[in-house]
Amino acid sequence: MAKIVECVPNISEGRNPEIVEACIAPIKETEGVKLLDYSSDTDHNRSVITFAGSPEGCVEAVFKLAQKAQELIDLTKHEGGHPRMGAVDVIPFVPIAGVTMDDCVELAKQLGKRMWNELKIPVYLYEAAASKPSRQNLAIVRKGEFEGMAEKMKDAKWAPDFGEPAPHPTAGVTAVGARIFLVAYNINLHTDNLKIGKRIVSCIREAKGGLVNVKAMALLLEDRQQVQISMNLVNPFDTPMYRVFELVKLEAERYGVAIAGSEVVGLVPMEALVKNEEYYLRLEGFKSHQIVELGLFGE
């Protein structure tokens, strides 16, 4: 199996397409990686970029993106709805195939070190890469945002993992980390009764006594007049799609409501789909490299 890592840098620019394009250019030019998606939000004044490829390629490409962002984005003049502390605000590495979470933690450390040494941007490691439990949660690391960082970093508790305890004057501070792949998965119900949707949500989400690794909310799709259970599966390997689907079906049945359909928004790793095949077909001994398309790009 080829080694594949996904990387999802968030930059603090969502209004000037030229700057966004300039930041993305290095990804298009780097050997061994491929741009999968990017989107800008003008209210947030922020762009989310998704690319993937070889571990070395990802580190190289995102370093160059950070360099470009440092050059072109000035946080002293930045305003937008989304919390942020850096020109490149956050960079997670996500294991896709042939690499472990530990490998991604190593990539985060490599990148963090290089961002300080070459760009003079201090770095916090977060989530699976965090140097202590209090730094796992990005929201807590970022609290105070760019404007509050000079003060926050003076506290020894918040000394950065790489670099000196002061933000870069215009590019701020970056959070670099490693996390599991997140699948955006929605289930649509044959009902327009939002109350039923909300009751189902309260049965299935982690926060309310349901499945771990599931964040869920209910909303009404006006055009279809169907209630949608909109979810983030934050660990689609331990808590696979089929289990979520079958539990929603089970909870909906008590209201006499059937499932109309489901959808994957954006990307899903092969291994998450294989979990479904294994469950429904009771597949034994199946290996991803038996899939022709994947075998082709393996070792």
Place this chain on the structure above:
Amino acid sequence: MAKIVECVPNISEGRNPEIVEACIAPIKETEGVKLLDYSSDTDHNRSVITFAGSPEGCVEAVFKLAQKAQELIDLTKHEGGHPRMGAVDVIPFVPIAGVTMDDCVELAKQLGKRMWNELKIPVYLYEAAASKPSRQNLAIVRKGEFEGMAEKMKDAKWAPDFGEPAPHPTAGVTAVGARIFLVAYNINLHTDNLKIGKRIVSCIREAKGGLVNVKAMALLLEDRQQVQISMNLVNPFDTPMYRVFELVKLEAERYGVAIAGSEVVGLVPMEALVKNEEYYLRLEGFKSHQIVELGLFGE
């Protein structure tokens, strides 16, 4: 989506590993294709080679394989259990991704023309590439085998699609064609009663009133003391795995027998697995390029 074709040449050598390796070497050396699997059968004195990659790469690699086989395999001295008429006996092209069956028919024609022009091996086109319905079935095309070909080809009805109506003196004749991907799929039952297995087989196979595109037989797995329904799904897109699984489950239930598990032997195309996801999760609007690993290698 990248264009991917699979090619499964069968050569009439299964006893001398040096000759087999020499024939496979061009596949390893050709840019844009990858050797996926090969196996030799000494009783049959035959080897089956599976590789895949770009359409041009597949034609180039298999032409060089045919050239090597013509050089090293002498059918006048060949004996083995499996019917054969050529040093390279048969070459099917199989559409995997981003290519149609018609594209594969074109590849078969390109290769056939080149095999006659450069190697002086006459070629019959078969299955989807057949020039008339009577040539679709490989067994009928090959009837008479190498020893009978000189006589058979004199009949205008059996003039080859490329080349003169006489076999190459040592390399014989080759069948080149295009066909759908075939999935070898087995379902194991919680019973050691082979009679039940045979009854189920008679309900599900095409030949006996069951599903089209399904070839099936029942056998007893001695070590597990389970009956296995061993199948070839010759069109896993029109007749997908989930339908076969659910029908076997249904027929087994009348005997109070449950399914123990199922297995894919060898390779399966992504699209065949996606059919299962779509059915069981009622997935709407799913596209293969949403799978991270595939998106990476797309256009």
